[in-house]
Amino acid sequence: MEVIIAATPGQVGCIAAGVIAGIVGKKPDAVLGLATGSSPMVVYAELARMRHDAEIDLVATRGFALDEYVGLAPGHPARYAAVVQRDIVEPLGMTPENVTVPDGGSLDHEQACRDFEAAISRSGGVDVQILGIGTNGHIGFNEPTSSLTSRTRVKTLTEQTRADNARFFNTADEVPRHCITQGLGTIFEARQLLLVAQGKGKARALAAAIEGPLSSMCPASLLQLHPRATVVIDEAAAGDLALTDYYRYAFDNKPASSGVRFGQGPCGQG
Numbered sequence: 001m002e003v004i005i006a007a008t009p010g011q012v013g014c015i016a017a018g019v020i021a022g023i024v025g026k027k028p029d030a031v032l033g034l035a036t037g038s039s040p041m042v043v044y045a046e047l048a049r050m051r052h053d054a055e056i057d058l059v060a061t062r063g064f065a066l067d068e069y070v071g072l073a074p075g076h077p078a079r080y081a082a083v084v085q086r087d088i089v090e091p092l093g094m095t096p097e098n099v100t101v102p103d104g105g106s107l108d109h110e111q112a113c114r115d116f117e118a119a120i121s122r123s124g125g126v127d128v129q130i131l132g133i134g135t136n137g138h139i140g141f142n143e144p145t146s147s148l149t150s151r152t153r154v155k156t157l158t159e160q161t162r163a164d165n166a167r168f169f170n171t172a173d174e175v176p177r178h179c180i181t182q183g184l185g186t187i188f189e190a191r192q193l194l195l196v197a198q199g200k201g202k203a204r205a206l207a208a209a210i211e212g213p214l215s216s217m218c219p220a221s222l223l224q225l226h227p228r229a230t231v232v233i234d235e236a237a238a239g240d241l242a243l244t245d246y247y248r249y250a251f252d253n254k255p256a257s258s259g260v261r262f263g264q265g266p267c268g269q270g
């Protein structure tokens with residue numbers, strides 16, 4: 001696992017967007033795994049800037065959302081289908097037909113999950129999966145004790161997750177109790193995992209994910225098993241890590257050919 005500690009949240013977005021741009025530059029129809037939540041918004045903002053400045057073209061790029069609430073009304077602004085359209089597809093100039101979100105409104109949830117998995121398979125698989133992390137270590141909506149080999153399925157949200165996400169709803173009661181989420185086994189099949197996080201509220205979960213034991217009690221610890229997992233976090237989010245000196249040393253001494261470095265281009269400006 002590569003752990004990159006950025007100086008600011010903006011730099012988190014810049015470094016992670018650089019990773020994605022590198023992949024799309026080589027493969028314009030690359031498949032992105034799209035996380036929602038507030039953490040990846042800095043990544044999408046930087047990709048939108050790159051698009052605006054004609055540094056990237058995502059018209060042919062495909063995408064699959066990580067998860068979706070079950071049972072929200074079709075027009076509800078907190079539906080991830082709406083969030084993906086509003087905060088990702090439009091500003092990044094993606095083609096709406098190229099982006100698939102699990103169908104949280106289906107009456108047959110199991111079929112909706114099978115259809116979603118089949119669509120990922122037909123696409124050839126996810127090239128880079130963008131991830132946030134919940135305060136309890138969840139990725140997607142795979143709550144603690146999710147099977148490490150799980151596939152896309154309906155999950156029951158923890159009260160912690162419902163409380164954390166209440167800010168996107170008018171009232172806490174409005175937050176659904178169920179969701180459809182890519183499974184941990186589904187996420188693991190992406191060719192690269194790219195987790196971003198900011199703020200001290202994520203520090204404990206990140207320490208468990210990066211330096212704790214591999215355990216379904218911290219679903220994000222699955223990244224430890226993946227051959228290409230990159231974690232980009234700011235100083236506050238890195239606050240509970242033990243090996244920060246090593247992560248900085250490793251990044252500062254990366255071979256020049258291997259990726260983005262601080263101090264170059266907009267990433268150096270925070």
Ligand code: GLP
Nearest residue numbers: 035037038039132133134140141
């Ligand atoms: C939700 C999403 C996750 C996200 C998590 C953290 O539960 N399903 O994909 O990683 O929230 O969200 P935030 O980045 O807003 O803290």
